[in-house]
Amino acid sequence: MGRKPKPGGNVKIARIDTGGPFDLGQVLDSGQVFHWETGSLDGQPVWIGCLGDEPVWLAQPDPVTVVCPAGEAARVAHYLGIDEPIARLHATFPADDAVLAEAVAWCPGLRLIRQPVWECLATFITSSLKQVAHIRQISLTLRRRFGVPHQIAGQTVFAYPTPAALAAAGEAELRACGLGYRAVGLWRTASALAAGDADLAELDALDDAEAREWLMRFHGVGEKIANCVLLFGCGRHGAFPIDVWMDRILRERYFGPRKRKTLKPRELQAWAEAHFGPHAGYAQQYLFHFARKTF
DNA sequence: GGTCAGGTTCCGA
């Protein structure tokens, strides 16, 4: 399948021109996905994980190149948002916003990942009131116990478990993976999808507000998690998740001492969506990453 | 050992 080993046993690779600043390590560690692991291939450091159900390795040999297994370039570029018209997105940001400009300049190689909707929904259900390290641990545990194993670069990686697999596991089994009270939401959501009571494809026909409401029917999915799914899983750039980090940086950097104390969450949400524009979610990612790494 | 973490739900006013 076009993956002929070269003399010496080297794997055939594809090179992707990122067309501008790109930072693979930051993209994979910016709180969007939680399962990529480091490894090595032919002595070179690589990231190893799954794009949906397919195992891949990724590496960045220089600032404007990403390499991956031959034949995977298109899928990888799509997943990593490399094919996004990034300059055009930036052009929609508010021109006089020095805070956002600072955040973009701090990490210009950041991108929004396009991840599978189910994987995104399930992962963020397990993220509530958890630190990133723990979300990661839960995600890997679920994959190892209920996901399909794949071999890549001499390591075993696991696809995210299907709704049917998690439904069959039962709530008690999920709880045993360290999920705590989040097990209820994950299990009920997986069960509903596995039974056909709901279908994530229904999201396609809905506008942003309707899609948000649709997602919030699931137990354990509130406004913040619904917005994460819309942004990271559905590519809806208008969605603007406000978590504690975003709440912190928005209040501190955009409002005076009095206003920042009295502003209600709903008002902050509405202000952010209007202020940052049609690609507010993209702006959110720069600000979030900036806040998390520098506060 | 206490506190806190990328939220949501439930309950009472």
Next chain:
DNA sequence: TCGGAACCTGAC
């Protein structure tokens, strides 16, 4: 409609 408590668990 709104504020506050409760919720599992692991890391510092």
